[in-house]
Amino acid sequence: MVGLSLGEQTFIKGGIDQDLRTDGRKRLTYRPIFVETGIIPQASGSARVKLGATDVIASVKAELGKPNPSYPDKGKVSIHVDCSPTAEPSFEGRGGEELSTELSSALERCLLGGKSGAGAGIDLSSLCIVRGKVCWDLYIDGLVVSSDGNVLDALADAIKAALSNTAIPKVQVSANAPSDEHPEVDVSDEEFLQFDTSGVPVIVTLTKVGRHYIVDATTEEESQMSSAVSVSINRQGRICGLTKRGGAGLNPTVILDMVSAAKHVSEQLMNKLDSEIAAAEACDEMES
Amino acid sequence: MGLKCLAQHYLKSTGPSFILTKKNKPLRRRTASLSKMEFVNPEGLRLDGRRPMEMRQLRAEIGVVSKADGSAVFEMGNTKVIAAVYGPREVQNRSQQSNDEALVRCEYSMANFSTGDRMRKPKGDRRSTEISMVIRQTMEACILTHLMPRSQIDIFVQVLQADGGTRSACINAATLALADAGIPMTDIVTSCSAGFLNGTPLLDLNYVEDSAGGPDVTVGILPKLDKVTLLQMDSKLQMETFETVMQLATEGCKAVASYIREVLLENTKQLESRRGV
Numbered sequence: 001m002v003g004l005s006l007g008e009q010t011f012i013k014g015g016i017d018q019d020l021r022t023d024g025r026k027r028l029t030y031r032p033i034f035v036e037t038g039i040i041p042q043a044s045g046s047a048r049v050k051l052g053a054t055d056v057i058a059s060v061k062a063e064l065g066k067p068n069p070s071y072p073d074k075g076k077v078s079i080h081v082d083c084s085p086t087a088e089p090s091f092e093g094r095g096g097e098e099l100s101t102e103l104s105s106a107l108e109r110c111l112l113g114g115k116s117g118a119g120a121g122i123d124l125s126s127l128c129i130v131r132g133k134v135c136w137d138l139y140i141d142g143l144v145v146s147s148d149g150n151v152l153d154a155l156a157d158a159i160k161a162a163l164s165n166t167a168i169p170k171v172q173v174s175a176n177a178p179s180d181e182h183p184e185v186d187v188s189d190e191e192f193l194q195f196d197t198s199g200v201p202v203i204v205t206l207t208k209v210g211r212h213y214i215v216d217a218t219t220e221e222e223s224q225m226s227s228a229v230s231v232s233i234n235r236q237g238r239i240c241g242l243t244k245r246g247g248a249g250l251n252p253t254v255i256l257d258m259v260s261a262a263k264h265v266s267e268q269l270m271n272k273l274d275s276e277i278a279a280a281e282a283c284d285e286m287e288s
Numbered sequence: 289m290g291l292k293c294l295a296q297h298y299l300k301s302t303g304p305s306f307i308l309t310k311k312n313k314p315l316r317r318r319t320a321s322l323s324k325m326e327f328v329n330p331e332g333l334r335l336d337g338r339r340p341m342e343m344r345q346l347r348a349e350i351g352v353v354s355k356a357d358g359s360a361v362f363e364m365g366n367t368k369v370i371a372a373v374y375g376p377r378e379v380q381n382r383s384q385q386s387n388d389e390a391l392v393r394c395e396y397s398m399a400n401f402s403t404g405d406r407m408r409k410p411k412g413d414r415r416s417t418e419i420s421m422v423i424r425q426t427m428e429a430c431i432l433t434h435l436m437p438r439s440q441i442d443i444f445v446q447v448l449q450a451d452g453g454t455r456s457a458c459i460n461a462a463t464l465a466l467a468d469a470g471i472p473m474t475d476i477v478t479s480c481s482a483g484f485l486n487g488t489p490l491l492d493l494n495y496v497e498d499s500a501g502g503p504d505v506t507v508g509i510l511p512k513l514d515k516v517t518l519l520q521m522d523s524k525l526q527m528e529t530f531e532t533v534m535q536l537a538t539e540g541c542k543a544v545a546s547y548i549r550e551v552l553l554e555n556t557k558q559l560e561s562r563r564g565v
Binding site: 040041042043046053055057059061063080082084085086087088089092093094139141143145146147148 | 352353354355356359366370371372374393395397399400401403404406412442444446448449
């Protein structure tokens with residue numbers, strides 16, 4: 001990206017101070033969200049989310065696996081993000097690995113809760129088939145196709161949309177299997193269970209530029225930030241995860257203020273996202 | 289049987305959607321008896337309902353990645369590929385800089401979810417390195433590199449869905465992306481693959497037909513100059529059959545070329561109308 005001149009930097013900061021950003025938005029307004037579901041036919045669920053020029057794809061694949069011996073009645077979920085070089089030439093080869101790992105771990109932290117699976121946005125117990133022996137492994141893959149700031153929020157939205165698009169096949173466990181052996185499972189081709197996404201949180205990233213903070217920053221605005229806080233909030237208004245990025249220190253009262261602003265923004269975002277997902281699914285149903 | 293084939297009618301009436309809809313199992317799991325499978329049934333229809341000389345449905349879109357200098361999406365049936373071009377720009381690695389021509393670099397990567405079984409390593413494996421090199425050499429042949437000395441052109445290709453013919457789809461997408469970026473070329477490059485199964489030459493193989501173990505000929509041509517820039521084949525073929533199959537693939541390339549020209553013309557008309565010309 002071409003660097004910003006001093007005049008442009010002043011313009012961006014000044015605009016944010018006056019609640020009028022370069023593209024005309026207010027400080028706490030999101031760009032229009034565009035959701036498309038079911039774009040990867042081979043996956044159990046998939047979605048593509050466009051937030052302005054930021055374009056991300058998320059896919060969910062469900063495979064049978066063995067649960068972790070310490071948590072025998074919970075399934076496993078793993079999130080992996082890949083930054084495609086089409087988004088940024090510097091992502092070529094291993095260049096995008098640092099950002100990919102950062103995004104993957106931030107998403108895991110926000111959506112999956114602690115090590116024991118407690119407080120996870122995704123209910124892991126619903127993925128268990130036979131306690132201790134067979135469970136569903138969900139592999140969530142994200143791909144950043146084009147990046148114009150706020151990639152984390154877009155990825156979280158895409159994952160939520162992909163999960164609501166996911167259809168997990170019904171499984172019949174044969175009753176007469178010996179208790180020690182791996183039980184026979186019959187994966188149905190016809191019947192599917194829709195995944196329950198009412199508990200899945202969204203992520204709202206607040207970027208502090210100067211003395212104010214903005215939501216949904218573009219790449220130019222992100223280049224002027226001093227620090228950013230990403231808050232993951234679910235439908236009940238509970239915080240599911242918190243990440244602070246950027247070097248500058250923040251006053252604790254400012255952080256609390258940011259969190260309450262995030263909560264306020266997340267309600268509108270959640271409603272907008274849910275309606276977009278419903279519209280996308282309806283579109284998908286009409287086509288197939 | 290003239291070789292002016294149904295490839296020209298690339299918009300087929302029966303789509304392959306019944307093979308790979310969301311609720312069905314992916315085709316890849318059916319590996320049981322590929323050698324005994326009938327790839328062309330007695331009525332002359334292939335597994336997805338196409339005729340032997342019929343191409344899959346083509347779809348292309350220009351300008352999908354707004355940050356890139358040029359970008360395009362190219363779909364051949366279920367194979368979907370995004371290409372983005374950044375350049376000409378300053379060379380990042382001074383030691384590779386050339387004083388009389390531009391440096392062309394290419395990277396091919398597959399998404400984790402692009403194949404039926406989830407891939408662990410999206411890039412850096414040998415197949416990706418080989419295809420990156422192939423695409424780079426093919427595009428380098430047609431770009432007028434001497435017009436842009438001491439600069440670098442980056443072509444990045446990302447496979448979103450792989451269902452056979454990814455190499456060809458990548459080259460076609462890269463051509464469109466280069467045209468979108470306004471990089472001077474001698475001619476567009478188009479590519480298509482063809483094979484030979486059950487005694488019949490087949491155009492534009494999908495993944496099942498490709499993994500059947502029969503020959504797979506990939507051809508890349510410069511359509512106006514009528515020159516071949518890419519020719520790859522695996523497995524073995526009789527010499528006469530090879531000529532037939534290669535001719536079929538070349539016809540497929542020409543059909544792709546006419547589609548690409550249509551797309552570029554449509555794009556230019558839109559740009560004209562937006563500028564108020």
